Amino acid sequence: MSALGAVQPAEAAGGTRAERGDRESLFRPLSAEDGEQLPAEIESLCMNCFQNGVTRLLLTRIPFFKEIIVSSFSCDSCCWSNTEIQSAGRVQEQGVRYRLAVTSRQDMDRQVVKTDCATATIPELDFEIPPFTQRGVLTTVEGIIDRAIAGLEQDQPIRRATDEGVAQKIEEFIGRLRQLKEAQSPFTLVIDDPSGNSFVENPRAPQRDDALVVTRYRRSPQQAAALGLQGEELEEPAEPAEDLHNEVLQFNTNCPECNAPAHTNMKLVQIPHFKEVIIMATNCESCGHRTNEVKSGGAIEPQGTRITLRITDPSDMTRDVLKSETCSVEIPELEFELGMGALGGKFTTLEGLLKDVRDLVERNPFTLGDSSAPDRTQKLQEFIGKLQEIIEGQRTAHFVMDDPAGNSYLQNVFAPEQDPEMQVQHYERTFQQNEDLGLNDMKTEGYEEETGSR
Template sequence: MENMGTYDDSNVDVGSVVEAICLDDVDTPLYKVESLCMRCGENGMTNFLLTLIPNFRKILLSAFECPHCGERNNEVQFAGEIQPRGCRYQLNVQSGDLKMLNRQIVKAELATIKIPELDFEIPPEAQRGSLSTVEGILLRAADGLDVLQEERKKVDPKTAEAIELFLVKLRACATGKLSFTFILDDPAGNSYIENIFAPSMDPSMNIKFYERTLEQQAALGYLSDSSKTAEGAEQKFSVENKDTPSTATTEPHGSVGAAAAGRKAIAEGSSAEMVEALFRYSAPEEVMTFPSSCGVCANQCETRMFVTHIPYFQEVIVMASTCDGCGYRNSELKAGGSIPAKGKKITVSIKNVTDLSRDVIKSDTAGVIIPELDLELASGTMGGLVTTVEGLVTKINENLERVHGFTFGDSLDGNRKTRWQDFRDRLNRLLSIEEPWTLIIDDALANSFVAPATDDINDDKQLKFEEYERSWDQNEDLGLNDMDTSSADAAYDSINLSSKN
């Protein structure tokens, strides 16, 4: 860890530590607070340190030590905000690979750890927030189970024998003798597993971000009634809105001037970048407003929606919502129409500054490839974006720095630090156009788009669109293999037949 202060003041109160969280200065001193030892009842000492993990986020480390009985423990708390979505890391650890076991782990307080091969789960209450490694977490869990083994042998020998056999397997995993899958699931989105291949993709690790359920929102303190279920929330929503018309209300296009109503309505719930990019094409004729529920706090809010057409692309639906209760804002861009029969790969050659200003629509199913950097982002990375080529590269840089934490910590070896710094410099050089480079957007649903630099898209020789047949695996990931539309097709055919007669 960096910036380990040496300040020592036993009279500093906890309020000073809380105030330090709000400071931008990372050279925060080390605070010491006298605390009660829960083992012997005497007073021990708790050390607090606010530190910034480079390219991750600000955390508060606390370490307790009792000089009377030797009790020691430590904990990690996050000083920043809860992330908009939860995260799930899945790491495949092969036997004999000690580097995998040495990966650093940031486990938040509400995170759950699972090992499916052992049918083993560490719930949030079993291990508090910690900064450790894969090996350290497994050995700590094994030691925790082993503490009461002598008592178990006296009371329930069969259970004690089963746990003894399990501990052998768990310690075998911790020492690299067995292959296993290490899953870290955190609804707050603040946990992290180190990527030793950064900035490249990690072939052994899979990262997914997801929307939290109502139960997870309640655990994070967003819901006042933790017993509220999805069904109950749905029933409450129906009762509260029984007088609300089922059809969406619309704002007249000319009420506050041409396109002004649409601009204002979308801007209230969307980023300025998205609004500016979308209105280059056409202004919406009407903005529809309908009631919905906040995805974070589940309170009632309004969602605004409009449909606009992008030349050479298709109709798109823009949905933006903002919650007055918690302040959460969300904007989404959805493609209109049916699911395309083929996927699409867009290749654009970037040669000058004008190319950096090309508008880009990247859907949440699209992957991004830059061959010159050997960079490949899997589909779904960064979600859906409405930006420019320059903005896309900038967001890639920011996203890599956020996901690949511990990049510049003092525990990182020199070769990996140099490799990451070199990659970041090369990524930044793309924006200076020192040499031509290629941007490839591969979207299995063909919902992404790069704007041409000429009035006629056929005259743009630097822009290339390719359609391809989706593989079975791609259809499986998109849920298309299990989609059965035979009943709907039969209904449409019967309607068309009766209309002709």
């Protein structure tokens, strides 16, 4: 444990570009076979027999995820072994919940990163692995079930001797887990991690996986306290100034890349024929990281909005685009869908948004080096080539923005007249969309009367 603690500050403190370059060379893609990355071996005490064993540390990078530290301990004296993982980054700004529908044997081989603060549940069996009861682990869906079976079988001999009835019920439950392991019946695996550092593999990336639903949420005060973040409080919004449209506000924050002190600039902008939005930009002088984010300046619209643009001319790439955090993007001709929350909120051009999508795919380790599968790499390269043709105006395609909150925007160059290549549809949100936006439990009518009667 002391070795893991010694590695983390080096990651957190690496703010300069040189240090970030060293970090890239340290954290190599998972399953890389270049022969250069060997685990560091540290002699450490075995807590089972109190003899000296060996701890091996491997710094690796999960494709489409982030850097992690894999720790493996083995003792030659008593043959005891233990494996765990630890995130090489910091606690994320939001928690994450993965909901996977396991229907085939292939789903059992999906990679899973489960941190020690994550909760794993199987609703069909009413089974739950509570947080902080297991060490963090890099495994598969099958491995999660194997660990559960091993944990239940550990004390079975004692139960059979003291309470045969309880032992029999647990044996029956273990049998049901074994049936799930053999994929004899479909089930659902839910990984809920308030730290945001758990992960379930999407083998179809960068395309959408219909069997996997990823939801990001704001931590509750109880979850923040369990993570040691008692000081985490929501900032109260500042009172609007009279000249807010002509003023750029600045406040102190930390860089999301190196955690060094930085400044965030914020400005209220009125988009013609749309509404007010808040643009925030952060520039870190320590590592050079830059990021921008767009928030809607108004409330959630009564209806969702679906905007469809047929890209027919290179001039379409210059259209202004406001993509909110709740907006998903589709390109039907490429069978591509970018879900809610991906890339965050952005105010850019259509060309800039498509380039961000291209960079998101190109940066993934699945397209590079020994960690990539040949068939998957070929599909990704074909996708990047077709996307580049759309950006350069060599291919026609449909660009679809679906925002259930109604806070996204695509410029109409013929405004106030109707754009013949663009279609805007307003629709009633489904119950699940209202649930994702937190509207089902929000009371907005008769609130003042109810409060006055009290």
